[in-house]
Amino acid sequence: MELTGKRIALGVTGGIAAYKAAELVRLLIKQGATVQVVMTDAATHFVTPVTFQALSGKPVFTDLWTPCVANNMAHIDLSREADALLIAPASADFVAKLANGLADDLLSTLTLARSCPLLVAPAMNLQMWTNPATQRNIATLLGDGVAILGPASGDQACGEIGLGRMIEAEEIVADLIAFFQPKVLAGKKLLLTAGPTFEAIDPVRGITNLSSGKMGFALARAAQEAGAQVTLVCGPVSQPTPRGITRIDVISALEMHAAVMRHAATQDVFIGVAAVADYRPSTAAEHKIKKDGQSAPAIELIQNPDILAEVAALPTPPLCVGFAAETRNLAEYAQKKRIAKKIPLIVGNLIEHGFGGDDNTLILFDENGQLPLTPAPKLELARQLMARIATLLENR
Ligand code: C5P
Numbered sequence: 263m264e265l266t267g268k269r270i271a272l273g274v275t276g277g278i279a280a281y282k283a284a285e286l287v288r289l290l291i292k293q294g295a296t297v298q299v300v301m302t303d304a305a306t307h308f309v310t311p312v313t314f315q316a317l318s319g320k321p322v323f324t325d326l327w328t329p330c331v332a333n334n335m336a337h338i339d340l341s342r343e344a345d346a347l348l349i350a351p352a353s354a355d356f357v358a359k360l361a362n363g364l365a366d367d368l369l370s371t372l373t374l375a376r377s378c379p380l381l382v383a384p385a386m387n388l389q390m391w392t393n394p395a396t397q398r399n400i401a402t403l404l405g406d407g408v409a410i411l412g413p414a415s416g417d418q419a420c421g422e423i424g425l426g427r428m429i430e431a432e433e434i435v436a437d438l439i440a441f442f443q444p445k446v447l448a449g450k451k452l453l454l455t456a457g458p459t460f461e462a463i464d465p466v467r468g469i470t471n472l473s474s475g476k477m478g479f480a481l482a483r484a485a486q487e488a489g490a491q492v493t494l495v496c497g498p499v500s501q502p503t504p505r506g507i508t509r510i511d512v513i514s515a516l517e518m519h520a521a522v523m524r525h526a527a528t529q530d531v532f533i534g535v536a537a538v539a540d541y542r543p544s545t546a547a548e549h550k551i552k553k554d555g556q557s558a559p560a561i562e563l564i565q566n567p568d569i570l571a572e573v574a575a576l577p578t579p580p581l582c583v584g585f586a587a588e589t590r591n592l593a594e595y596a597q598k599k600r601i602a603k604k605i606p607l608i609v610g611n612l613i614e615h616g617f618g619g620d621d622n623t624l625i626l627f628d629e630n631g632q633l634p635l636t637p638a639p640k641l642e643l644a645r646q647l648m649a650r651i652a653t654l655l656e657n658r
Contacts, residue, residue, distance in 0.1 A: 264439045265290060266295075268294070270296065271341055271346070272286070272290070272349075272350065273302075273349040274305040274351070275353045275356040276355075276356075277304075277351045277353045279427070282350075286435070287299065289432060298323075299314040299315075301322060301324045301369070302367055323368055341373065341376035342378075345378060347373060347379070348381045349373070349382045349383065350382075354387075357384055361402040361403055380409070381409040382408055384410065386413075387426055388423075409437075409441060412428060413427055413429065414428070414429045433505060440487040443645065447489050447651070448489035448490075449489065450490045450491070451490065451529045452492050453529045453532050454493075454532065455478065455495045455518055455536035456473075456494060456536055457475035457499035457501075457536055459518055459566075461541070462546040463543050463551070463561060466550050471538075472617045475499030476618065477585070477644070478535035480640035480643070481644040481648075487645070490648075493507075493529075494507050495518055495522055497513065498513060515539050516567070527576055527578075529580040531580050531583070531655070532573045532581070534570035541563035543562065568603065571604070574604045582607075583605065583608070584607070588611075588612060592625065593625070596627045607650070608626075608627045609624050620640060621639050622643055624643055
């Protein structure tokens with residue numbers, strides 16, 4: 263329920279993607295938002311107002327001249343009461359209207375009369391999207407401080423393939439949730455590692471750590487929501503990449519080390535969340551090792567580089583944050599790691615309930631001692647950590 267209490271005015275314009283707006287209303291309501299739908303006349307040719315009325319639980323407005331509005335000021339009231347005005351889908355024609363400040367129907371009038379932020383999810387054919395006129399209009403809207411969500415690339419209803427599709431309803435909701443988060447890391451660059459690493463013994467076997475990558479991905483999303491430019495280096499995990507994040511996939515600790523060191527010097531923040539294997543086999547066999555029926559093979563291990571400690575030792579290091587997952591003596595081990603790696607903050611958790619859950623219990627360790635956070639979903643904790651990191655950056 264990430265949008266509880268938020269009042270969203272949703273404008274639907276005429277395009278085949280209007281059918282996706284029905285799902286969008288359902289998802290917004292599921293997140294706790296109140297949704298007031300306003301449709302252009304063209305939109306009603308694709309989906310009927312009754313659909314949106316049933317999903318939003320509110321009458322749908324389509325007409326500037328509705329006599330049932332008490333003061334005849336629907337255009338002012340609808341956007342005055344909203345926390346955000348979202349237009350999805352926004353047709354090429356409607357984007358052009360917005361860019362030029364036209365107000366010749368209810369939706370364009372209430373958009374012009376709004377005092378709340380405006381988010382626009384364009385949806386149109388590839389040629390219409392790439393047309394210089396549309397690109398000019400989009401640039402104007404961006405210059406006016408309008409948030410443009412998408413568009414995506416892919417199959418189009420007209421049979422073409424390319425940019426112009428409206429992004430999916432779930433993505434619009436994620437963007438809207440992100441929009442409401444405080445931009446405490448605006449303009450900052452944040453690099454983080456996530457997931458396990460995998461150290462090959464032979465082509466089919468290896469040494470790894472248990473890690474779902476969920477905490478790292480939650481942190482990446484929270485950092486992006488907070489306005490940071492995020493680069494995520496991750497080991498083998500099956501997590502979807504949050505939109506707008508640069509993801510670099512690696513397998514081994516050495517690959518992770520190389521990827522991190524390529525980017526670290528230009529970052530404001532580095533968070534080592536990955537469960538990096540401390541050791542790797544000194545050599546990986548070229549072919550699958552076979553049982554010879556006699557002795558078990560001995561695997562010689564050598565130490566992997568400590569990525570976090572190396573980043574912290576750079577001449578002008580980013581603000582470094584580490585993670586420590588322990589099965590016992592959490593405070594003692596976490597503080598020892600923090601001091602050994604020369605980092606200001608380490609986030610610890612006791613491995614009590616296994617791996618891969620959606621919630622976590624975290625304790626922050628810094629030079630002043632420890633601060634337990636209330637157990638919460640990983641994304642919620644990740645947002646709290648971003649606020650903490652922003653404060654540390656300010657006081658650096
Ligand atoms: O493995 P260890 O318990 O030392 O991990 C503590 C922190 O150090 C974690 O943030 C982890 O991502 C980081 N680390 C690293 N490179 C390693 C080992 C750990 O960056 N080789």
